[in-house]
Amino acid sequence: MEQPGSHDATATAEGVNRRSLLAGVGGLLAAGGAGALVSPAAAEAVRPERDPRVEALLAKMTVEEKLGQLQLVGTEDAARAALATGRLGGVFSVVGAAKLNALQRVAVEGTRLRIPLIFGLDVIHGYTTNFPIPLAQGASFDPAVAGADATVSAREARRGGIHWTYAPMMDVTHEPRWGRIAEGSGEDPFLAARMAVAKVRGYQGDDIASPDRLAACAKHFVAYGGAEGGRDYNTVDVSLQRLHNLYLPPFKASVEAGVATVMASFNTISGVPAHGNGYVLHDVLKGAYGFRGFVVSDYTGVEELILHGLAGDGADAAAAALPAGVDMEMVSTNYVRYGARLLAERRITREQIDDAVRRILLVKVKLGLFERPYVDEAGEVKAPSPAALAASRQAAGRCMVLLKNDGPVLPLAKSVGSVAVVGSLGTATYDLNGTWAGLGTGAGTTPPVTVVDGIKAAAPGATVTYTAGCTVDGTDTSGFAAAQQAARAAEVTVVVVGETAAMSGEAAARSTIDLPGVQEQLVAAIEETGKPFVVVLVNGRPLTIPALHDTAPAILEAWAPGVQGGHAIADVLFGAVNPGGKLPVSFPRAVGQVPIYYNHENTGRPADPANKYTSKYLDLASGPLYEFGHGLSYTTFRIDGLRLSATRMPARGGRIEVSARVTNTGARAGDEVVQLYLRDPVASIVQPVRRLRGFERVTLAAGAAKTVSFTLTPEDVGFYDNAAKFRVEPGEIQVYVGNSSAATLTASFTVT
Ligand code: BGC
Numbered sequence: 001m002e003q004p005g006s007h008d009a010t011a012t013a014e015g016v017n018r019r020s021l022l023a024g025v026g027g028l029l030a031a032g033g034a035g036a037l038v039s040p041a042a043a044e045a046v047r048p049e050r051d052p053r054v055e056a057l058l059a060k061m062t063v064e065e066k067l068g069q070l071q072l073v074g075t076e077d078a079a080r081a082a083l084a085t086g087r088l089g090g091v092f093s094v095v096g097a098a099k100l101n102a103l104q105r106v107a108v109e110g111t112r113l114r115i116p117l118i119f120g121l122d123v124i125h126g127y128t129t130n131f132p133i134p135l136a137q138g139a140s141f142d143p144a145v146a147g148a149d150a151t152v153s154a155r156e157a158r159r160g161g162i163h164w165t166y167a168p169m170m171d172v173t174h175e176p177r178w179g180r181i182a183e184g185s186g187e188d189p190f191l192a193a194r195m196a197v198a199k200v201r202g203y204q205g206d207d208i209a210s211p212d213r214l215a216a217c218a219k220h221f222v223a224y225g226g227a228e229g230g231r232d233y234n235t236v237d238v239s240l241q242r243l244h245n246l247y248l249p250p251f252k253a254s255v256e257a258g259v260a261t262v263m264a265s266f267n268t269i270s271g272v273p274a275h276g277n278g279y280v281l282h283d284v285l286k287g288a289y290g291f292r293g294f295v296v297s298d299y300t301g302v303e304e305l306i307l308h309g310l311a312g313d314g315a316d317a318a319a320a321a322l323p324a325g326v327d328m329e330m331v332s333t334n335y336v337r338y339g340a341r342l343l344a345e346r347r348i349t350r351e352q353i354d355d356a357v358r359r360i361l362l363v364k365v366k367l368g369l370f371e372r373p374y375v376d377e378a379g380e381v382k383a384p385s386p387a388a389l390a391a392s393r394q395a396a397g398r399c400m401v402l403l404k405n406d407g408p409v410l411p412l413a414k415s416v417g418s419v420a421v422v423g424s425l426g427t428a429t430y431d432l433n434g435t436w437a438g439l440g441t442g443a444g445t446t447p448p449v450t451v452v453d454g455i456k457a458a459a460p461g462a463t464v465t466y467t468a469g470c471t472v473d474g475t476d477t478s479g480f481a482a483a484q485q486a487a488r489a490a491e492v493t494v495v496v497v498g499e500t501a502a503m504s505g506e507a508a509a510r511s512t513i514d515l516p517g518v519q520e521q522l523v524a525a526i527e528e529t530g531k532p533f534v535v536v537l538v539n540g541r542p543l544t545i546p547a548l549h550d551t552a553p554a555i556l557e558a559w560a561p562g563v564q565g566g567h568a569i570a571d572v573l574f575g576a577v578n579p580g581g582k583l584p585v586s587f588p589r590a591v592g593q594v595p596i597y598y599n600h601e602n603t604g605r606p607a608d609p610a611n612k613y614t615s616k617y618l619d620l621a622s623g624p625l626y627e628f629g630h631g632l633s634y635t636t637f638r639i640d641g642l643r644l645s646a647t648r649m650p651a652r653g654g655r656i657e658v659s660a661r662v663t664n665t666g667a668r669a670g671d672e673v674v675q676l677y678l679r680d681p682v683a684s685i686v687q688p689v690r691r692l693r694g695f696e697r698v699t700l701a702a703g704a705a706k707t708v709s710f711t712l713t714p715e716d717v718g719f720y721d722n723a724a725k726f727r728v729e730p731g732e733i734q735v736y737v738g739n740s741s742a743a744t745l746t747a748s749f750t751v752t
Pocket of ligand 1: 093122166219298299506
């Protein structure tokens with residue numbers, strides 16, 4: 001498991017000015033000036049519940065033992081060293097039931113209060129059975145896909161001794177350069193919230209003490225997706241309205257769904273790093289949202305307050321983070337080092353320490369760790385079961401997006417005599433897992449099925465050849481001739497291009513987001529042969545592919561599809577699965593358009609090709625190459641019959657049913673995602689030109705039809721203002737229903 005090295009925290013800043021630090025801790029509030037960033041009622045944090053066992057322990061614990069519970073370390077060595085002093089709350093990134101039981105034994109049998117450790121891991125889209133990356137899951141527009149991943153992952157991980165996953169990641173982002181776009185659900189807060197809630201429920205079930213469940217962790221809190229320039233860890237300067245309307249909704253929904261823990265994010269939020277940001281952690285999360293679980297720092301996030309420039313040294317960092325609301329410190333050790341001193345100096349309070357310890361112990365109680373600290377080593381899941389593989393394959397099929405299909409070239413006939421697979425990703429294994437692949441790539445892990453093997457299995461009668469043509473990011477084109485020869489010799493060519501797993505994920509920002517290396521030229525070389533071909537994309541972010549769009553007759557976006565990737569791709573290529581995924585993020589034409597997203601505000605001069613003085617680029621057509629919500633099928637659909645149950649919605653307690661009819665007008669069964677968007681054309685805070693507020697993925701036989709309905713309430717039409725107050729304003733609301741964010745079927749109602 002790769003981990004970023006801990007930061008060299010040799011900060012040189014002079015001692016921090018206590019007043020400015022307090023201003024930071026107290027929140028963004030004062031920072032905005034002129035009342036622009038004023039908190040709602042700076043809410044008191046809710047008190048976590050009182051559990052008799054936890055209270056009894058707290059009464060017995062020394063300050064040192066309490067601080068020990070706030071420490072999380074990421075290696076076995078660090079764990080053993082901390083346990084030797086009896087000061088450790090949890091361990092992450094150590095795997096294997098026997099190893100974890102051995103560590104647990106030291107905590108339970110070798111420390112004074114016998115408090116069990118909590119074991120965490122980044123189980124992001126699979127443990128032994130990797131599912132498609134979360135961005136792909138967003139493309140399914142099917143929360144059941146996220147739920148299936150979480151359910152399978154929780155069972156496998158818990159049986160391996162893991163209690164706690166650092167998922168779901170729910171950072172909404174408009175930044176395709178940001179590698180971590182792969183880890184979330186894309187650019188829309190409504191979709192991200194639905195997927196996040198499905199994951200929380202899938203991981204946690206009804207009872208996290210169950211041997212098949214995990215405690216989930218909503219991350220990264222908050223606005224991490226706003227990183228300037230898409231460069232990881234970078235600054236985020238955000239208005240309160242955007243913070244609450246765009247970045248916070250998935251977290252709010254996850255807290256409502258009972259998420260056990262939350263992780264702070266690496267970024268600043270309007271000048272105050274999240275790890276020292278009392279407004280977001282204390283006032284919003286623990287106050288307004290009433291979150292009763294615990295907040296874990298991100299990797300060395302507390303210590304990084306020094307390099308951010310909020311703290312002068314480690315003691316300052318701890319004095320900023322704990323009162324702000326970070327309960328557990330990951331990797332860096334400032335709470336255990338300086339906590340007692342800070343308490344003596346009254347820079348932190350006993351109540352703050354007790355509150356953090358209480359929150360952590362409560363999660364340990366709920367996990368059942370006091371009753372069952374050990375895992376049954378005989379039950380460890382070391383390889384994917386047939387059922388888990390089937391679930392992963394099905395999920396991957398549902399995540400794929402057919403971007404283009406002229407001809408149509410796809411699906412390919414199962415009876416095809418010969419297929420040439422071209423592109424080095426055609427035989428890729430672990431790259432198909434994408435970023436954060438559970439147990440990773442080491443010995444004993446299961447490599448994904450390659451595209452070549454998937455095609456061979458799907459078309460057993462065909463001669464299948466493989467020619468790399470080029471590498472993913474090299475410049476050598478000397479393999480093109482062989483690739484062209486293979487294409488000429490085959491009835492059809494499948495060109496597999498895209499990104500390696502390492503090109504997206506954490507610390508994997510790209511300044512250009514086109515196909516790396518000479519892969520685009522490889523596709524052009526195949527086109528030159530004049531033979532039929534299709535392109536399969538394997539990638540962890542939107543790519544700028546206008547040339548590919550012009551060259552290739554068909555493009556299938558497969559993302560990083562997981563352990564059954566090759567089979568899932570072949571399922572779609574040969575029509576066993578009719579693709580029904582939709583883009584959870586806009587695909588720009590060029591990187592210079594970024595940020596480009598469907599849910600943008602209008603300007604006073606919306607783009608107009610006929611008028612120079614409008615909002616556009618001189619050298620590029622306006623709008624994305626493929627819009628949010630776009631995705632084709634092997635059949636066709638008609639959406640009509642838009643109806644509203646009323647024309648007026650009272651701002652208090654109102655409710656309108658919106659329905660539309662979707663008909664499969666083609667010759668084969670398929671899936672359509674009916675999408676509902678709203679627009680508020682006149683509001684005190686200008687509203688996005690469209691906002692997704694409903695979607696439903698339906699499967700219809702050829703000729704079949706279904707009426708899909710959505711219920712709208714004031715919650716759907718309101719928004720947060722720049723005082724973080726939720727407003728429902730009277731006036732017209734426009735409704736759009738269709739199969740992408742470009743939907744044209746429209747109606748309207750009035751909020752009264
Ligand atoms: C990442 C988190 C992750 C943590 C623990 C950090 O670098 O930002 O998303 O959960 O490491 O592995």
